[in-house]
Amino acid sequence: MEHIQHKLHLWFGKQKKACIELLRRLVQEASTQANEATAQALIIEKCRQLQLQLDIWEPEIEKLKEHPYFVSARTAFHNSPNVVAVWKGTGGGRSLILNSHIDVVPEGDVTQWEADPYSGMVKDGKLYGRGASDMKGGTVALLLAMEALQALGIRLKGDVIFQSVIEEESGGVGTLAAILRGYRADGAIIPEPTDMKLFPKQQGSLWFRLTVRGKSAHGGTRYEGVSAIEKAWGVFACLQQLETERNKRINDPLYHHVPIPIPINIGTIRGGTWPSSVPDCVVLEGRMGVAPNETIEQAKREMEEALQSLSEHDKWFQSNPVELEWFGAQWLPSSIETSHPLLQTVTKAYREVKGADPVIEAAPWGTDGGLLTQVGAIPTVVFGPGTTAVAHYPNEYIEIDRVLEAAEMIACAMIDWCGVDGV
């Protein structure tokens, strides 16, 4: 095995140029929601070169939408193919899903980007562009890991199921469709941008919309009205208290250094229409973190109860209850024990390449790992290059060396998990 690792290390040492080339081409395809096809075409071509068994299909919304964890604002997935590519093992080993999403969030305000958001420009060892960290760098790491093993003539015992899915950024329909199509494995790795940390547990999340009512009046006689902004302050305080209570219960050591393991974030606020009128409506939108060991139904119920309790302290809410709507995306939480063999495998692979122990934490955000573990019963570790500090922001980038490093670790993990034929 020492020998294989050494060969792997040498092989990756020569891949920088190829890594940049593949990642640049992927980043240059602006695969925002509903525009995934051309980026998937690059994936398909690469998988074909690797002689994997390709399964390419457009998820059928009619079949999916009845599923309790189906979340999407789309009405169809035409021209938004899911790609699964299987590298069959020789038999007798553990199977492994390598899951990565091809969709990227929109580039946002272009003027805040120093270069074209889809330039794929390389500077000081970093490749820039929307999706570089989240998560085309991870995708390239997976593809390189498979290529490395093939290049060294290694044949794995267990099956490797590479998945390039759509819709992760909007709730996970791509991964859900792959699970419902029957893809299962003994474990899964998702190379989301963890900054090379290992996440055996991850927070789920729910989006909510709160409508707070007031009563309009002229600003000069504002005492004749009820300010929805003022009432929204009370709602905000209520959610802060709920957040405090929920986080007090989190005693998992993986959250030891996290100030707020499962935050409730108010992301947007909109209210009123005229400076000199008392606003009669405020709408708040936000994200509620769901603990790894909690169901989304439990989390929803807690917020519902908290909002109902508002009327105990403020009678206004008795006749004007806050309207709560769960909308948009949701990510299921996910959890495997820290003693789980898959985590040990990835930990070992990390040590082999890096010569140091990895940081093991609970993820502050959800991934498709929630669907894999909860719907597919597939133990999942999230681990990858790139960092969320730059994901979703202007001038997103990834360090090329981290992509190669993660690829090498994943290759090592594949060997350990799936087993090598003839060794």
Added chain:
Amino acid sequence: MEHIQHKLHLWFGKQKKACIELLRRLVQEASTQANEATAQALIIEKCRQLQLQLDIWEPEIEKLKEHPYFVSARTAFHNSPNVVAVWKGTGGGRSLILNSHIDVVPEGDVTQWEADPYSGMVKDGKLYGRGASDMKGGTVALLLAMEALQALGIRLKGDVIFQSVIEEESGGVGTLAAILRGYRADGAIIPEPTDMKLFPKQQGSLWFRLTVRGKSAHGGTRYEGVSAIEKAWGVFACLQQLETERNKRINDPLYHHVPIPIPINIGTIRGGTWPSSVPDCVVLEGRMGVAPNETIEQAKREMEEALQSLSEHDKWFQSNPVELEWFGAQWLPSSIETSHPLLQTVTKAYREVKGADPVIEAAPWGTDGGLLTQVGAIPTVVFGPGTTAVAHYPNEYIEIDRVLEAAEMIACAMIDWCGVDGV
């Protein structure tokens, strides 16, 4: 005089149909900002019938914009004529300005109206439509008052200067233009919708925009960011405290029954762009009341100081001060003593028609009376039919009987103030 009042009363008793007809036609002309011309055409025609000396002109922005109290977002007033119509007195009496604005605020959400916003529909003694209360009902009251005196053959000693101005709802350029054109008088009556109360004092107001900064982050690690919404809460509380302090100083008995004489109203709030991101910017817009005996410069300075004091309790504001912008409309405050002869005249007229004492209060909002008193040095009483409870809202209406009642009172006041030739 008893005799004249009796005749006036009989005359107004027959004007209901004519009153409705004129008011309906005025309401049916949707004289929102920049669309005043057709409504002014009706005014001009009526003034011509009354044989008044007409002065019709489009205010020249180049001349006006240097004035310290010029407020307008417009770049020209083409096809937005101001109308002044003078009824020359025989001499020796006090002159009186009858000021009314022809512009109306937009109809807003049409679906909230039970009928067309400009229908002029009459139902249960009320005439409906945008501008019915604010303030075409008042305009009709002024026109009927002059018509009544002429019908009875009364000739006043003092000049009566009727003004149908543009732009009151946006800061008063029409009245400012009339003052700068040279129109002055010994007193002025503005029949804004006071619900038949007499307002010798009125609150001024200023519009402000506050930009509150935060620091963006992913909602799952919201502790890495600074929520601009949370910071905006602090700004809101600061303004509430400022409002409390400012109102403590108001000891004018006219404000005795007013819970908040000079409110600070936050009318709109906008912040954040994504439910699962920490919002890095919140913009608040509002209206600050200015006391009748206060200058707008004093009021501005107090808010500036209050916002500066935020950094004493929260260091965030030291490096991220709240940005304050005075924008949009402003109305100067206005005040005459309760012992002023003009107020006595209107009070007497009210008693003569109604047989009861009027309610005398300080106005909770600004009118063009601020410009008349502060720029024109013209003592002003605001008094009229209609109510601000329906002004600026869907299904605005006015009670026809109140229009006629106010018209009769104004006719009586004209007789008392200007004096009657030959009596």
